[in-house]
Ligand SMILES: Nc1ncnc2c1ncn2[C@@H]1O[C@H](COP(=O)(O)OP(=O)(O)OP(=O)(O)O)[C@@H](O)[C@H]1O
């Protein structure tokens with residue numbers, strides 16, 4: 001085979017390969033939204049994070065704006081400290097609140113971020129004070145049954 | 157030990173070299189030296205270790221004992237880089253050609269030139285044509301190696317072996333499978349290369365008649381040992397029955413072709429042992 | 431009788447162990463040798479380009495076609511299952527994660543081993559058995575640097591690209607069957623996928639996997655070729671060993687890598 005033909009086909013192969021990589025990176029993955037080193041980190045303390053995992057999405061108004069970077073147990077407050085990396089292009093007021101939510105009834109858990117009304121914006125290293133813990137299904141069901149029981153108890 | 161007196165002329169010298177494949181001893185304590193700028197033939201039956209001998213010279217095998225000297229330096233004790241520069245001064249014609257099957261005839265001959273020189277492609281073109289012309293295959297330059305006959309492949313391999321104008325050429329069975337004309341062409345070529353360019357040649361062959369005409373020195377091997385050496389005249393006139401048998405092509409003689417056994421007739425039951 | 435059979439069993443185990451240990455040692459030495467002679471490959475890009483052609487371009491068709499079909503099947507099966515739970519849109523996520531994390535690197539590497547790996551073994555084996563490697567040595571050309579190392583790097587660069595192409599084609603296949611044919615909402619297909627496929631955690635890890643697989647397959651293929659018994663039968667056995675050993679190595683490595691990459695961070 002001629003040199004030029006070989007070169008041409010190698011060129012085709014390499015181009016297709018890199019197109020595949022780009023396709024995976026931008027169309028399939030979320031590299032377009034933010035990457036791990038891009039953005040700022042904020043922390044929040046929760047009484048209970050339920051089944052939240054590292055890398056779980058942080059969503060605001062349903063849009064993925066960041067990911068959970070680490071979850072550690074705070075020995076002093078006996079609460080869970082969650083750090084989240086928020087994409088650089090997303091801006092939130094300082095008094096925003098976060099809650100651990102579940103997608104659907106049994107879906108994976110994520111952090112919901114609701115904007116507040118402050119003029120100052122959240123910056124790298126800030127701590128979000130307003131938090132709402134995860135709804136733990138067993139507790140909810142337990143409470144429900146307890147209420148029912150006490151209801152029927154009072155009825156009799 | 158005789159060292160070469162004139163400098164820069166390669167000489168091969170075996171000093172009590174032994175070689176074995178596993179437990180089988182192939183070369184047994186051989187000490188010889190090959191005269192520079194001469195054609196030396198190594199005769200010997202099939203399987204006596206002639207190819208092994210050439211591989212020892214090329215440093216592809218290492219002797220289990222002794223040293224192989226090339227130009228006064230021990231091939232088997234050389235550094236890797238020195239061995240490679242020594243090999244650049246050698247050419248080897250392999251018994252089965254060993255052409256690169258994915259390259260054309262032209263590219264095969266051009267291979268050593270392209271690997272070792274930075275010559276412009278015009279010049280490489282000319283050099284390759286010259287080498288191919290020397291073996292009578294200039295017209296076959298564009299053929300694939302699969303399209304060659306055995307004899308043609310051998311000649312292409314020869315053209316490749318001389319591409320870098322080596323100082324030492326080793327021919328492993330250059331005549332087998334060639335027609336009488338091609339045989340004379342190659343024999344002539346070996347002679348010409350030797351006299352015109354002052355190349356030292358080693359010829360491993362079964363073809364006693366043709367080679368006795370062109371060589372200057374003969375070494376006869378049997379069973380991994382050298383059983384005699386000398387000029388073609390001396391070999392022809394040798395009284396050593398082993399050598400006589402080999403030269404004359406007698407089927408059975410002092411060199412036992414067959415393992416010791418009852419006579420053939422007895423084995424086949426034609427005659428009774430008695 | 432019994433004792434004899436037992437003894438034979440032990441001998442067999444012993445032989446396999448010794449052979450295995452020898453192979454690992456010799457293979458390691460071999461690959462270090464190959465890599466340490468990389469200079470010529472990068473000084474003469476021609477050599478590398480030819481090998482990328484040999485290992486990559488020639489594997490392109492089989493990778494594209496297989497990727498597409500695997501994606502079609504994944505999409506169909508995934509849709510059938512997810513539909514029951516009312517989350518058919520998640521099929522995009524399912525297809526993408528399966529391909530990017532596992533099937534892309536693994537299946538592409540298996541195909542690569544049987545297409546390019548076996549060809550590398552055969553090529554080296556034939557060059558050895560017809561004394562082409564010896565001839566090269568006698569021409570003072572190092573067969574490692576000239577033949578083996580370029581093949582190694584050619585395969586090394588081809589493998590991740592092939593895996594990426596396989597995954598991409600698979601996802602396109604999944605898209606075709608679920609969105610175009612079945613009628614799942616296209617927007618949901620892509621957005622769910624994008625929300626759940628992480629560039630670092632999933633895509634890059636998949637690419638790292640394919641790099642490791644490429645390294646393993648290349649090492650095995652070239653070593654088997656170099657180590658083969660130099661006869662026609664020896665070469666054919668070496669080719670078989672390449673495919674079998676590569677497949678086992680890919681699956682075992684995949685398990686190890688998955689355990690490291692995708693569980694509890
Ligand atoms: N790789 C090997 N492993 C084991 N034994 C070998 C090997 N190569 C050659 N031999 C043995 O070494 C002996 C010498 O082989 P060699 O090839 O040197 O013979 P030769 O004299 O060239 O024969 P011929 O004239 O047939 O070419 C033979 O008996 C052969 O069986």
Ligand SMILES: [Mg+2]
Nearest residue numbers: 206207251328
């Ligand atoms: Mg021989």
